[in-house]
Amino acid sequence: MSKTILTVDDSRTMRDMLAMALNDAGFNVVQAVDGEDGLAVLDAHSADVDVIITDINMPKLDGFGFIEGVRKDSRHRTTPILVLTTESDGSKKDRARQAGATGWIVKPFNPVKLIDAIRRVAA
Amino acid sequence: MDPLAAIRDTFFQECEEQLAELESGLLAIEEGDHDPERINAVFRAVHSIKGGAGAFGLEALVRFAHVFETALDEMRSGGLAPEDHVLKEMLRAADLLADHVAAARGGPEVDMARSTLLAAELAALTGAPLPGEDDGEDFDIPFEVVGFNGPDLGLPDLSDFGGGGLPDLPDLGGGDAPDINALLQLADDVDGGPNTFVIRMKPTRALYGHGNETALLLRELRRLGETRITMDAAILPALDALDPAEGYAAWTVELTTSEGEDAVREVFEFVDGHCELDIRPAGDGEPVAETAPEAPVLEAVMPQPVASEGDVDVAALIRQAQAAVQDLLGNEPAKAAQPGTAAPALVAAPGRPAAPATAVSAPAATIRVDLERVDRLIDLVGELVINQAVLAQRAAESGLARQTDVAMGLDDLEQLTREIQDSVMAIRAQPVKSVFQRMPRLVREVAAAVGKDVRLVTEGENTEVDKTVIEKLSDPITHMIRNAIDHGLESAEKRVAAGKSAEGQVKLAAFHRSGRIVIEVSDDGAGINRPRVRDIAASKGLIDAAAQLSDEEIDNLIFLPGFSTASAVSDISGRGVGMDVVKRSIIALGGRISINSTPGKGSVFTMSLPLTLAVLDGMVVSAGGQTLIAPLSTIIETLQPKASEVKPIGPAAWLMSIRDSFVPLIDVGLALGYRTEPVDPANCVALLVEEGATRAALLVDAIQGQRQVVIKSLEANYRHVVGIAAATILGDGRVALILDVDAIITRRTVDTVPASFAA
Numbered sequence: 001m002s003k004t005i006l007t008v009d010d011s012r013t014m015r016d017m018l019a020m021a022l023n024d025a026g027f028n029v030v031q032a033v034d035g036e037d038g039l040a041v042l043d044a045h046s047a048d049v050d051v052i053i054t055d056i057n058m059p060k061l062d063g064f065g066f067i068e069g070v071r072k073d074s075r076h077r078t079t080p081i082l083v084l085t086t087e088s089d090g091s092k093k094d095r096a097r098q099a100g101a102t103g104w105i106v107k108p109f110n111p112v113k114l115i116d117a118i119r120r121v122a123a
Numbered sequence: 124m125d126p127l128a129a130i131r132d133t134f135f136q137e138c139e140e141q142l143a144e145l146e147s148g149l150l151a152i153e154e155g156d157h158d159p160e161r162i163n164a165v166f167r168a169v170h171s172i173k174g175g176a177g178a179f180g181l182e183a184l185v186r187f188a189h190v191f192e193t194a195l196d197e198m199r200s201g202g203l204a205p206e207d208h209v210l211k212e213m214l215r216a217a218d219l220l221a222d223h224v225a226a227a228r229g230g231p232e233v234d235m236a237r238s239t240l241l242a243a244e245l246a247a248l249t250g251a252p253l254p255g256e257d258d259g260e261d262f263d264i265p266f267e268v269v270g271f272n273g274p275d276l277g278l279p280d281l282s283d284f285g286g287g288g289l290p291d292l293p294d295l296g297g298g299d300a301p302d303i304n305a306l307l308q309l310a311d312d313v314d315g316g317p318n319t320f321v322i323r324m325k326p327t328r329a330l331y332g333h334g335n336e337t338a339l340l341l342r343e344l345r346r347l348g349e350t351r352i353t354m355d356a357a358i359l360p361a362l363d364a365l366d367p368a369e370g371y372a373a374w375t376v377e378l379t380t381s382e383g384e385d386a387v388r389e390v391f392e393f394v395d396g397h398c399e400l401d402i403r404p405a406g407d408g409e410p411v412a413e414t415a416p417e418a419p420v421l422e423a424v425m426p427q428p429v430a431s432e433g434d435v436d437v438a439a440l441i442r443q444a445q446a447a448v449q450d451l452l453g454n455e456p457a458k459a460a461q462p463g464t465a466a467p468a469l470v471a472a473p474g475r476p477a478a479p480a481t482a483v484s485a486p487a488a489t490i491r492v493d494l495e496r497v498d499r500l501i502d503l504v505g506e507l508v509i510n511q512a513v514l515a516q517r518a519a520e521s522g523l524a525r526q527t528d529v530a531m532g533l534d535d536l537e538q539l540t541r542e543i544q545d546s547v548m549a550i551r552a553q554p555v556k557s558v559f560q561r562m563p564r565l566v567r568e569v570a571a572a573v574g575k576d577v578r579l580v581t582e583g584e585n586t587e588v589d590k591t592v593i594e595k596l597s598d599p600i601t602h603m604i605r606n607a608i609d610h611g612l613e614s615a616e617k618r619v620a621a622g623k624s625a626e627g628q629v630k631l632a633a634f635h636r637s638g639r640i641v642i643e644v645s646d647d648g649a650g651i652n653r654p655r656v657r658d659i660a661a662s663k664g665l666i667d668a669a670a671q672l673s674d675e676e677i678d679n680l681i682f683l684p685g686f687s688t689a690s691a692v693s694d695i696s697g698r699g700v701g702m703d704v705v706k707r708s709i710i711a712l713g714g715r716i717s718i719n720s721t722p723g724k725g726s727v728f729t730m731s732l733p734l735t736l737a738v739l740d741g742m743v744v745s746a747g748g749q750t751l752i753a754p755l756s757t758i759i760e761t762l763q764p765k766a767s768e769v770k771p772i773g774p775a776a777w778l779m780s781i782r783d784s785f786v787p788l789i790d791v792g793l794a795l796g797y798r799t800e801p802v803d804p805a806n807c808v809a810l811l812v813e814e815g816a817t818r819a820a821l822l823v824d825a826i827q828g829q830r831q832v833v834i835k836s837l838e839a840n841y842r843h844v845v846g847i848a849a850a851t852i853l854g855d856g857r858v859a860l861i862l863d864v865d866a867i868i869t870r871r872t873v874d875t876v877p878a879s880f881a882a
Contacts, residue, residue: 010167013134013175020126057167080334102334103393108177120343120393121334
């Protein structure tokens with residue numbers, strides 16, 4: 001059965017690109033537009049979401065806040081979460097990890113590396 | 124459509140939205156709103172644009188956006204204060220960013236000199252270094268050789284040398300220092316053969332807590348080459364003492380791979396700090412522990428589950444778990460599930476442009492719809508209206524009594540059709556905001572070009588109008604604003620001398636009035652210089668030097684073709700684009716424009732336009748045996764001329780006296796070539812019409828009625844005909860032409876009867 005990935009990003013372009021790459025690789029995709037929406041969507045589709053991919057800079061609730069929120073949910077304490085970061089920002093990666101992120105994907109993302117990263121964190 | 128192309132379109136659409144957010148955000152900050160969320164929002168706008176641009180490889184855009192983003196990042200972290208000069212710089216940067224986006228989209232090239240200069244200024248604000256020209260995405264990282272943990276090259280260990288010179292290395296390109304590149308080349312060559320590493324890892328609680336899994340790490344290692352894995356379960360407690368979130372096992376992996384150590388370290392990239400990790404080349408230190416054959420590794424070292432009364436199920440569970448883990452390690456790297464698997468309703472369809480998509484976060488219920496579909500719907504509804512009219516007409520002609528069911532049903536149908544038409548037109552109605560949004564930048568540029576300080580105030584940007592009208596508003600509004608700043612507003616010195624503020628104000632307002640949309644452009648400048656305008660008009664032969672003109676008439680002289688007050692052709696307004704062009708484009712839309720000016724105080728230009736270009740309220744008339752439509756908006760009143768009121772002033776020109784003034788009387792049938800002989804006005808009807816400040820009386824044979832008609836383009840179906848604006852289909856199926864009243868009044872040459880409009 002194919003996996004479902006929740007993508008959280010305030011940029012429509014990025015959401016579309018992720019959806020295209022993920023669908024091509026056979027994943028189902030659920031989308032959210034910011035951290036707050038992400039928690040709501042996660043709550044609604046909790047049983048289905050296998051992996052989460054989230055951006056950092058978003059309105060309402062940013063990536064860090066979102067990840068912390070996810071980890072507080074007992075159903076998703078160990079659900080793999082990948083953050084989208086720009087290469088040059090090591091401090092963001094660290095902060096994301098502190099919040100509970102599993103790994104990261106560098107933007108702009110290479111579809112092959114994207115699928116690689118997912119494979120590394122999800123069975 | 125290629126899905127990537129669809130996403131590219133989405134990206135550029137999103138850029139427009141982000142650029143708008145950026146500008147309004149910066150303006151708000153400039154006004155004094157220093158709310159962190161506001162600053163965050165402008166940062167995100169640029170960050171988003173940069174992100175998407177990177178994905179599409181739009182290098183110049185990425186480079187500029189990066190410098191801009193860095194400055195905004197500084198501002199949001201408090202390192203750069205939002206002072207006035209900083210905000211002005213950023214507004215300029217926002218304008219240039221928009222230029223970069225436009226260029227990336229295939230538009231005009233960016234002024235690179237300006238871009239480089241602005242980038243340097245932005246960088247100076249933050250003290251950040253500028254990215255170099257050929258950096259691309261990755262900025263240069265200084266390269267240091269800190270050590271050389273690689274397979275044994277057979278070279279002497281460099282760290283053995285405390286002082287003194289380097290040993291005789293194999294020829295690496297000469298010179299005293301080793302050539303790094305040659306060294307690496309050697310290393311690469313050696314990498315071609317298999318390397319063996321011994322990896323020891325012990326996951327901690329944190330590893331699992333972050334969603335990582337040992338099994339997946341082991342699987343990744345197995346993808347690099349041959350592995351022998353052993354688990355040290357020394358501290359693994361009994362099941363009832365086991366905390367599933369804790370890490371107990373330690374793993375040793377002997378890996379033979381053609382990859383280098385970097386590839387091995389990369390496997391553990393995500394768990395750095397979350398597990399104890401030791402990676403070293405084999406043969407380097409401790410002997411590798413003897414291991415049992417691979418597959419049953421776990422069984423061999425896993426403590427046997429204690430089978431007791433209540434534990435039977437538990438034992439089975441553990442065996443299942445073991446099997447599952449082995450499955451994971453023993454399988455080929457998981458292939459992705461077959462594409463095209465039936466997707467549940469939650470799937471978001473990627474990049475299908477024609478499909479309407481629901482906004483995920485829909486608090487306001489809106490949907491995105493392809494414009495083509497809306498246009499098609501409007502066309503169909505237009506046909507529906509015509510059809511319904513034809514039907515009603517036929518029914519009436521066939522003698523159907525008004526009280527019959529069919530007749531009443533047709534009345535209901537007419538009512539319903541009108542409602543559908545109104546609703547459908549409303550779909551395409553958009554707020555003028557999209558046009559107004561471009562104006563602040565225009566004001567900045569024009570003001571800068573003429574060296575004036577100008578403030579733009581807008582009102583009513585949510586006023587709605589049909590999409591067909593919106594797009595055509597931009598040019599007239601642009602010209603009027605340029606005109607206001609260039610000619611309307613005085614220089615700062617003159618203003619101060621006149622007791623006004625040095626900063627001039629231009630106001631742009633939109634509102635509905637009597638079923639039309641009104642757009643006003645006003646300025647608080649010096650008003651129309653009437654004596655000067657008079658003189659210029661006279662010198663250009665547009666008016667008779669001795670003519671007596673009212674203030675209003677003088678003001679309206681600026682709309683005459685050939686009139687331009689720009690004595691020095693200033694780059695902006697005087698480029699042959701005078702108010703006459705503005706007026707013509709508005710009239711072409713079925714609109715009107717007028718001016719109201721007070722010397723010393725300022726001027727107000729008022730444009731009124733129909734709410735839609737698709738339907739028209741018209742008066743159906745006949746002239747020369749033809750059925751024509753005169754737009755109701757142009758008609759002031761209808762009159763029955765008396766012979767005494769009509770005065771000929773030439774072979775084919777008349778004046779009609781209406782109350783106390785004279786207006787030209789135009790024989791429409793003659794003017795359009797339907798007749799060659801004039802008729803007796805006493806047998807006709809005159810329509811008193813007005814366009815702007817010009818009045819005339821149109822002589823027609825008879826009035827047939829009033830109706831709302833669907834406008835059909837004549838140009839699209841035939842060609843442009845002077846004096847005719849468009850066409851429509853009447854209830855009886857006949858084609859009726861819609862008059863271009865302005866053209867008729869201003870006496871432009873008509874194809875077939877030039878004599879009627881001789882110079």
